[in-house]
Amino acid sequence: MSDKDNEPEKRKQDDNKKMDQLKKFYRDNTDKVMTTDEGVKISNDENTLSAGDRGPQLLEDFIYREKLTHFDRERIPERNVHARGYGAHGVFECYETQSNLTKAHFLQKAGQQTPVFVRFSQVAGSRGANETLRDVRGFATKFYTDEGNFDLVGNNIPIFFIQDGIKFPDLIHALKPEPNNEIPQGQTAHDTFWDFIGSNEESAAMMMWIMSDRTIPRSFRTIQGFGVHTFRLVNAEGKSVFCKFHWRPVLGIHSLIWNEAQKIGGADPDFHRRDLWENIEQGFYPEYELGVQVIEEDQEFDFDFDILDATKLWPEEDVPLQMIGKMTLNKNVENVFAETEQVALHPGNIVPGIDFTNDPLLQGRLFSYTDTQIYRVGTNFKQLPINRPVCPFHNNHRDGSQRYIIDKGQVAYHQNYLAGNTPYTVPGSQGGFVTYPSLVEGLKVRKTAPSFLDHFSQARLFWNSMTDVEKSHILQAFSFELGKVNVPEVRQRVVNLIGHISRPLATAVAEQVGVEPPDGSIKQSDVTKSSPALSLMNTKFLPDTLKVAVIVGNGYDGNALESLLQSFKEVELKPFIISERLGEITADNGDKLNVDATFLTTSPVLYDGLLVVGGDQTSDQFAYQTGNFITEQFNHYKPIGGIEEGAILIQQLGIANRPGVFTSPTGGGQFTRQFIDGMAKQRFWDR
Numbered sequence: 001m002s003d004k005d006n007e008p009e010k011r012k013q014d015d016n017k018k019m020d021q022l023k024k025f026y027r028d029n030t031d032k033v034m035t036t037d038e039g040v041k042i043s044n045d046e047n048t049l050s051a052g053d054r055g056p057q058l059l060e061d062f063i064y065r066e067k068l069t070h071f072d073r074e075r076i077p078e079r080n081v082h083a084r085g086y087g088a089h090g091v092f093e094c095y096e097t098q099s100n101l102t103k104a105h106f107l108q109k110a111g112q113q114t115p116v117f118v119r120f121s122q123v124a125g126s127r128g129a130n131e132t133l134r135d136v137r138g139f140a141t142k143f144y145t146d147e148g149n150f151d152l153v154g155n156n157i158p159i160f161f162i163q164d165g166i167k168f169p170d171l172i173h174a175l176k177p178e179p180n181n182e183i184p185q186g187q188t189a190h191d192t193f194w195d196f197i198g199s200n201e202e203s204a205a206m207m208m209w210i211m212s213d214r215t216i217p218r219s220f221r222t223i224q225g226f227g228v229h230t231f232r233l234v235n236a237e238g239k240s241v242f243c244k245f246h247w248r249p250v251l252g253i254h255s256l257i258w259n260e261a262q263k264i265g266g267a268d269p270d271f272h273r274r275d276l277w278e279n280i281e282q283g284f285y286p287e288y289e290l291g292v293q294v295i296e297e298d299q300e301f302d303f304d305f306d307i308l309d310a311t312k313l314w315p316e317e318d319v320p321l322q323m324i325g326k327m328t329l330n331k332n333v334e335n336v337f338a339e340t341e342q343v344a345l346h347p348g349n350i351v352p353g354i355d356f357t358n359d360p361l362l363q364g365r366l367f368s369y370t371d372t373q374i375y376r377v378g379t380n381f382k383q384l385p386i387n388r389p390v391c392p393f394h395n396n397h398r399d400g401s402q403r404y405i406i407d408k409g410q411v412a413y414h415q416n417y418l419a420g421n422t423p424y425t426v427p428g429s430q431g432g433f434v435t436y437p438s439l440v441e442g443l444k445v446r447k448t449a450p451s452f453l454d455h456f457s458q459a460r461l462f463w464n465s466m467t468d469v470e471k472s473h474i475l476q477a478f479s480f481e482l483g484k485v486n487v488p489e490v491r492q493r494v495v496n497l498i499g500h501i502s503r504p505l506a507t508a509v510a511e512q513v514g515v516e517p518p519d520g521s522i523k524q525s526d527v528t529k530s531s532p533a534l535s536l537m538n539t540k541f542l543p544d545t546l547k548v549a550v551i552v553g554n555g556y557d558g559n560a561l562e563s564l565l566q567s568f569k570e571v572e573l574k575p576f577i578i579s580e581r582l583g584e585i586t587a588d589n590g591d592k593l594n595v596d597a598t599f600l601t602t603s604p605v606l607y608d609g610l611l612v613v614g615g616d617q618t619s620d621q622f623a624y625q626t627g628n629f630i631t632e633q634f635n636h637y638k639p640i641g642g643i644e645e646g647a648i649l650i651q652q653l654g655i656a657n658r659p660g661v662f663t664s665p666t667g668g669g670q671f672t673r674q675f676i677d678g679m680a681k682q683r684f685w686d687r
Contacts (some may be wrong), residue, residue, distance in 0.1 A: 104353030125186025139225030165364015553615030558587025612646030660684030
């Protein structure tokens with residue numbers, strides 16, 4: 001991507017109010033004298049003060065004490081969930097005014113830009129978990145609007161496991177490693193998780209989603225995001241509508257396959273964060289469109305599901321998705337701890353024009369997220385640079401651990417005479433937040449609403465919407481996960497639950513995991529409709545930013561490869577040169593090529609496709625290692641191309657005429673087009 005191509009994004013970054021604010025807190029230590037935190041210059045940072053060069057160390061060494069005591073306290077408690085995360089800065093741009101829906105300031109004008117920070121994460125694992133495990137991914141966005149911070153805190157799946165926040169500790173206790181042995185890390189394939197699922201029918205639909213390819217995404221750049229909950233939008237006239245938020249990646253929604261995901265976890269446990277970091281550094285900025293689904297207040301009860309139930313989605317065929325803006329992530333963090341770890345995201349952070357509903361899971365999160373951030377980061381977490389709004393903020397909050405705002409004056413209360421009753425409040429007509437006056441009535445009870453009791457219709461809708469390939473992956477996922485469950489009764493209970501969704505699926509899973517198929521008392525849902533939006537096969541397929549492993553040896557055809565690499569650059573395919581050793585390799589015309597990785601230091605699972613060029617001066621070991629690359633890529637249904645000696649190697653393996661395998665003795669325009677089109681398709685499931 002050229003500098004010219006990047007000009008619009010660079011302007012957005014330069015105009016970013018949040019980045020301007022953060023720059024005030026940056027510190028560059030390059031070429032600076034080392035000092036203590038008190039500013040005393042340090043003459044020796046290698047040796048502790050001691051009584052003689054072999055004598056005891058002295059407690060008076062304030063430099064040693066400062067260094068070690070700070071180091072001992074460098075970590076803060078990791079998040080109970082979503083501990084493994086990675087973030088980036090960007091900008092959101094509104095397509096056109098949404099004033100008919102909301103008075104939220106950042107959605108009022110076409111072209112209006114708002115700074116954002118996004119944190120992608122995993123739900124189950126600790127901070128050290130491998131990134132390609134099967135898990136729900138968090139997709140949380142902080143909008144730094146001119147009226148305050150709005151946090152859209154969601155996941156890459158539009159629904160959740162439970163309906164009421166009081167059950168959240170139970171879900172997470174079951175999901176986390178089992179307490180008696182702290183096994184397994186960041187995975188759902190164990191007894192307690194599936195015992196919870198089998199014991200809670202409300203989790204049936206979410207169970208189908210987590211067993212799909214949605215929970216093994218290819219990258220953060222190719223996942224959807226969902227606000228999950230039902231919110232309200234309120235316009236300047238006070239009219240309210242119900243709303244769900246969606247993020248949709250411009251590159252399309254793409255996932256790994258299970259065997260590939262497991263191998264990537266060994267080859268590169270930082271696969272997702274590396275992908276995000278590298279692409280932003282190279283100027284390939286991830287983009288996501290923001291969409292909303294809207295239901296009028298008088299339509300609240302017009303559907304065969306309760307719109308406040310977080311275990312239900314709103315099918316796009318029934319409630320169309322309207323795209324209202326686009327987010328571009330165009331800057332990596334300067335310091336992961338200070339920004340990504342200390343960012344405090346909270347669904348309760350809203351601005352005028354956005355409000356809550358009676359969604360019981362959302363109501364639970366409104367308490368829990370504030371509570372956990374105060375515990376994890378501290379009383380004054382909102383004063384940290386990454387969490388500060390870009391608009392002015394004034395109030396009577398005082399003191400507390402690590403407070404660094406110095407409030408002047410003698411008054412810290414409201415109402416007051418001494419400070420002229422400031423800081424003062426303002427009415428809604430002047431921007432003050434006014435809660436939407438929704439009618440609330442009813443007896444105080446602890447019970448589930450009758451409209452929340454259908455647990456299988458949408459699970460069946462999801463199953464009906466899958467292609468045969470996706471259905472086979474779900475079957476394999478259930479077979480793997482339940483195959484790791486030791487207690488037969490737990491496996492049986494889950495199979496019985498599946499029976500309410502698809503009896504053929506339940507029967508196939510039962511056969512794989514050694515239990516009985518559901519008996520006649522278990523009735524399968526009679527839902528027959530499907531929703532094409534739920535299938536990953538109905539997405540964009542582009543070559544942009546896909547990684548091609550290019551295997552090259554000495555004596556390669558320099559002219560043919562140069563032509564191919566130029567064509568890759570034009571469509572933003574990213575080639576990585578792989579050979580037997582690092583350094584330079586030489587073409588038949590004398591051209592030189594730098595090697596990016598060797599067979600030893602990389603793995604075929606880290607690439608989206610393979611081009612084998614070879615060379616006429618390679619060894620038998622080169623041919624053997626290339627064969628391993630070809631086989632792995634073929635088994636994962638990825639595109640494979642070969643020219644010159646590479647074409648011969650592919651033919652020797654007997655796969656030259658299979659779908660997605662392209663060979664040519666010399667390369668050329670037709671071969672190049674076929675291979676690029678194959679890369680865009682990404683998988684050839686008909687092998």
